[in-house]
Amino acid sequence: MSHSKTIGLVSLGCAKNLVDTERLTSALVSMGYKISGSYENCDLVIVNTCGFINPAVQESLEAIGEALNYQNKVIVMGCLGAKPQTILDAYPQVLKVFGPGRRAAVLREIVKVLGQPSQDQVQTLPRSGIILTPPHYAYLKIAEGCRHRCAFCIIPSLRGALRSRLPKDILKEAQSLKERGVKELLVIAQDSSDYGFDLKLENKPTITSLCQDLSKFNLWVRVHYVYPSNEAASLVELMGQGLILPYLDVPLQHVNEKILKSMRRPGNIEKTLKVIENWRKLCPDLAIRSTFITGFPGETQEEFNELLDFLKEAKLDRVGCFPYSDVEGASANNFENPVPLEVREERAQILMETQAKISYQKLKERIGKSYDVLIDDVTEDGEAIARSKYEAPDVDGVIYLKDGKGLKPGQMVRAKITDCDEHDLEAVLDKTFTSSLNFKKA
Numbered sequence: 001m002s003h004s005k006t007i008g009l010v011s012l013g014c015a016k017n018l019v020d021t022e023r024l025t026s027a028l029v030s031m032g033y034k035i036s037g038s039y040e041n042c043d044l045v046i047v048n049t050c051g052f053i054n055p056a057v058q059e060s061l062e063a064i065g066e067a068l069n070y071q072n073k074v075i076v077m078g079c080l081g082a083k084p085q086t087i088l089d090a091y092p093q094v095l096k097v098f099g100p101g102r103r104a105a106v107l108r109e110i111v112k113v114l115g116q117p118s119q120d121q122v123q124t125l126p127r128s129g130i131i132l133t134p135p136h137y138a139y140l141k142i143a144e145g146c147r148h149r150c151a152f153c154i155i156p157s158l159r160g161a162l163r164s165r166l167p168k169d170i171l172k173e174a175q176s177l178k179e180r181g182v183k184e185l186l187v188i189a190q191d192s193s194d195y196g197f198d199l200k201l202e203n204k205p206t207i208t209s210l211c212q213d214l215s216k217f218n219l220w221v222r223v224h225y226v227y228p229s230n231e232a233a234s235l236v237e238l239m240g241q242g243l244i245l246p247y248l249d250v251p252l253q254h255v256n257e258k259i260l261k262s263m264r265r266p267g268n269i270e271k272t273l274k275v276i277e278n279w280r281k282l283c284p285d286l287a288i289r290s291t292f293i294t295g296f297p298g299e300t301q302e303e304f305n306e307l308l309d310f311l312k313e314a315k316l317d318r319v320g321c322f323p324y325s326d327v328e329g330a331s332a333n334n335f336e337n338p339v340p341l342e343v344r345e346e347r348a349q350i351l352m353e354t355q356a357k358i359s360y361q362k363l364k365e366r367i368g369k370s371y372d373v374l375i376d377d378v379t380e381d382g383e384a385i386a387r388s389k390y391e392a393p394d395v396d397g398v399i400y401l402k403d404g405k406g407l408k409p410g411q412m413v414r415a416k417i418t419d420c421d422e423h424d425l426e427a428v429l430d431k432t433f434t435s436s437l438n439f440k441k442a
Contacts, residue, residue, distance in 0.1 A: 004033065004117060004121050005033055005114040005117065006042050006043055007035055007036065007042060007044050007046060007114075008035075008038060008042035008044070008046070009035055009036070010045075010046075010048065010063055012048060012049055012059060012060055013049070015186065015188050016139075017050060019139050019141040020048060021048045024103050024106060026129030028107070028110070029130060030123055039071055044073040044095075044110065045067040045074045046076075046110075047060070047063050047075070049064070049076060049079060049087075051079035051081075052079060052153075052155070052327065053322070054327070055325065057086070057328075064087065072093065074091075075094070075106060075109060076097045079099075079159070081098050081099040082100060084099075086328075095109070100158055101144065127176035128176035131182075133393070135180070135181055135409075137186060138177050138184075138185060139186045140185045140187050141165075141189065143190070143191075144163045144190075145161045145163050146191055147161060147194060150263055151332040152253075152330055152332045153330060154327050154328070154330050159190070162197060162198045164189075164196050164198055166199070167196075167205045167213065170214075174214055175217065178217050183374060183412065184220035184222060185217075185221050186224060186393070187207075187214070191225060192207050192226050193207055193226045193232055194231075207223070208234040208235055211235065215238070221244040221245060222392055223235060223244065223247070228252060228272065232275075232279070233275075233282065235248070237282050237283070239282075239283040239286060240283035240285075245389045247287045247392065248287070252267070252272060252290045252292060253291065254293060254296065255307055255310040258303065262298055262335065269310050272310070272314075289317060289318035289320075289395070289396065291321065291322065292321050294307075294321060294324065294351055295343055295344025295348070296332070297324070297337055298337045299347075304347050308350070308354055311354055311355055316358070318395070318396050320395070321351045321355075363420035363422075363423075364420055366417045366420070367418065367419065367420060368416070370430040372389075372414055372415075373386035373399055373414075373415045374387050375408065375409050375410065375411045377409055378407055378408065378409065382404055382405030383402055383404055384400070385400060386427075388415075397424040398424050399427050400424065401415055402426065403429055404429075414429070414430040415427035415428065415430055416429075
């Protein structure tokens, strides 16, 4: 048996980028290569970069530099790879640079550099391939690219136009994931509500029809990145019926009509409040997560205060916030009346402090209530770290079970909330209930 080449691999950025890394890893392992999370003793290193905002660009460049400290054979791919000169100016010694969606080209380059593994090293993988998340949940990417042209974003130029996957392929992957023990599917796309818009099928699928089919697997189905649209209301109806988790991740970005128009996004504060009110009528149990940008070019103090007033009235469950950052190639870079960096950052801090008070009150209302929770991890001290239907992994808070000794990741139990802070909750096992493992009613 010949020596198998080892490839070090690091993935930066969003969950969509992680799925790209999973697919590349699956292809490499099936070809016979070994994959390592460490750079040491590797024959080659791949850095899958993010290039959405300037801090992400800097993080990616630092990761490339770190890889080169260990190995002189480094291939760069991903979103920052769409700007090869940025990478080559900093590190002219990298072997090759590829933009997103170039997996086949990356594989060809690896074979060129390392050679083709022998037949005895080839491996057979499940249809769903290798997943890099904990084994009880997985990201399910349903589309690539985007058809929107938001002024602050360059995703369409990085990842191209909207390209939805066929429903049959998505469902086959979901089936494979369930067979492997996955209990939660995290549905992702650049805009999940746009799913199917581009497909030339007689019965054009939508995100709602897709989620109806996914609900039949009797798994937790959590949908991310939903544009505020009519399709979002249809999804919320499914949530109200208990078919998918009552969790809506909808990036609103702002609520002032002038700023939204400048961002090339629809809406205003009154319309958005009415939409949220309607969602909550359709699904009273709904948890809403959103993200906002502070200090967008032209944003006045009055317009920022309008955003704060919205938060106080809307009482969203989870909120993320980013001070506006120029992105190379984005049209907003040239807009008039830029907001000073220190003001953008100060406003982001004020927004998050405002939301923290709201979040604390929302979480406080859950004290004394019991929920089915999914165990993500158990510490050496016997404390279990879990999530309910209201929390997505990595981006939201968690539930700490002090009496979690003996529990295992991926297990579903019933927990009673006993305390909270602004982000996380504490709970104990509720022994008066036995979890039915009926995910539809979780």
